[in-house]
Amino acid sequence: MEEINVFRNTNAIFFDFDNTLVSFEEKSHEALQKVIDDIYNYVVENYSNNKLEKNEIKKVVFEIAKSLDEEGVYDRKIWWQTALDRLGIKAGMEDLYEWTQIYWSIASNNVPYEDAIDLIEYLKKKGFKLGIITNSDGEWGDKKSRLSKFPLISYFDIIIIGGENNIKPKPNVEPFIVACEKMGLNTSSCVMVGDDPVKDCLAAKKAGLRAILVDRKGQVKYAELYADYVVNSLKELEEIF
Structure with a gap:
């Protein structure tokens, strides 16, 4: 149970967007x-x-x-x-x-993962602070518009878009630190959940957060080296939180 206990003092959980909450690849x-x-x-x-x-x-x-x-x-x-x-x-x-x-x-035509909908509803009922940390789509893209289409977008307390509003994009540590500051929380009480071992997990850990890698297809080699915990489905996180 040791690997689960590292999350016991979690107050806020941040999510990547593409390939974590919605299908993008x-x-x-x-x-x-x-x-x-x-x-x-x-x-x-x-x-x-x-x-x-x-x-x-x-x-x-x-x-x-x-x-x-x-x-x-x-x-x-x-x-x-x-x-x-x-x-x-x-x-x-x-x-x-x-x-x-x-x-x-x-x-830009992205479908939400069913396990993402289930988990967000579960975490909200449990009282966790929730956020999204994602990168900009750049010119001719519209990340805000894509985010707004997520069915439970109102459940998130903050949304940080790296590459916009003078915030550097992931894998820079800045968006993670800004997210925690806006929540009024120490990085040590926050967790990042994402599909990218470097941009989401290593960058979050460098910023002082805990990190959970969502490896839906089991394709990341030595996945445990990038994150504190590795799952194949977001539903698995209900056993942790």
Whole structure:
């Protein structure tokens, strides 16, 4: 029971949003593929001598998206520009904006996880302070709008969006510290729950919070090294809190 006891003095619980409270990865991948299709068409139309295959573009875009997302780079225009630089392709700002619009027209359609709804209702009844700590969607994205669609958004006492209001994005420790300060609580009495081992868990622990990793597919290697506790479903947290 020792690993459960580390949470006994918890007063507030913060949640990541994408892939923690709502499904995001599948829609993001679908959106990336749509952008890749459009980039390929752009190359065919503007670089007739370039023999770039769509699979090569896909490989680079997905690699760049994963890398920059882990670094907390939320501006999708930077994702596309970085990918184009690696591919040796030039595009105008209007093209970067268009691809960003295409991306968010698909990626913003997120479905809440059932276990998230159940857990939030459970924790609210138990009297815990609740919050969300997430990163901005950047230009042409609208994190506030996406957050507002979560069925139980009114249950959260505070929402911190890294990358907005002069708050640095995760994995910087600033959003975690700001969240605890706004709650009027010490970091040691707060817990962060998220799906990203680095941006959510290691960053939260560095800030002084406890961290719980939600590894829904059991894909994180050595998951216990990143967090104080690891679960495959949010329902498991009802046994802790």
